[in-house]
Amino acid sequence: MQAPSMDPSRPIVEPSGKSSVRNLPVNLFASVMGLSGLALAWRLAHDRFGAPAFVGEAIGAFALGVFVLVALGYLTKLAQHPQAVRAEFQHPVAGNFFGTIAISVLLLSAVVEPYSAAAARATWTIGVLAAFALSFVAVSRLLKGQVDASHAMPAWLIPGVATLDIAVTGGHMPMAWASEINLFAGAVGAVLALVLFAMIVSRLVHRDPLVPAMTPSLMILVAPFAVGFLAYVNIIGGIDRFAALLFYFGLFMFAVVAPKVFRRGIGFSAAWWAIGFPMAALANAALKYADFRASGPHGVLAAVLLGLLSVALAVLTVRTVRSALDGALFS
Known part of the structure; x- marks a missing residue:
């Protein structure tokens, strides 16, 4: 017998109409991902274009502050409503957002x-353990069998992308074991992301289109290739033709999904933050590739992507703050 199907577009917890931390979605951590990626992109822009250094540092400080606020909110949710957190973690789609x-x-x-090099090492080690644990859980769930094919959403890519991010952020870690961890992460993340990418594309081709509220998550399809480029470049220590192939396919996917995501009729919600990190990864990849090629057109492309990312995240930040102040974010 096939396991009962769960509609991935339905709320995890039925809405009560009241504003409560119980309704704080785990995918709001995607705001930290996007802002951190934006900060790192502006650092690269400082090196490539001579952009003011304080811009990237200010955005990085803001990202750290947002992480503290969201983490405190979600820990409060865990303490007061553990059943809601459990339901979110066990959901076939939303559970992947813990990545x-x-x-x-x-x-x-x-x-x-x-x-602080010491703080960076400690933070990276915690992230490594969390990413590997979530990838293990995600694959274990899939291998139980009887998984409804309609649940193959772009969010499934997040655990694999999280594992790839170990190599993206661990390239300069001085620990003797870091290089092997980066190789391990690159292997697990790359294969997992490609397998799940194929499953998700198959679902998008053969099943009904995503409901409007989930449409922004289509941007996650860019992440395996943009993040894969950054991870591969860190692992091998340079940019070669395979890295270029990853970058250009990520750029192609962005061109395909952007018109589907940025269109009228999709209301604002925390789900819109799903666009932040894939766009940030692509902007960072473009900046690195432009620096490698040292050509005018590549520099213009990188600047345009950074500008689009900056505007998009500025709009999302303002909308999120407004939504939090009027209580809509928690209702």
């Missing part, structure tokens, strides 16, 4: 590295 916590921690290790 946003691991990615946030890994990216913040890169943000704080210029200020």
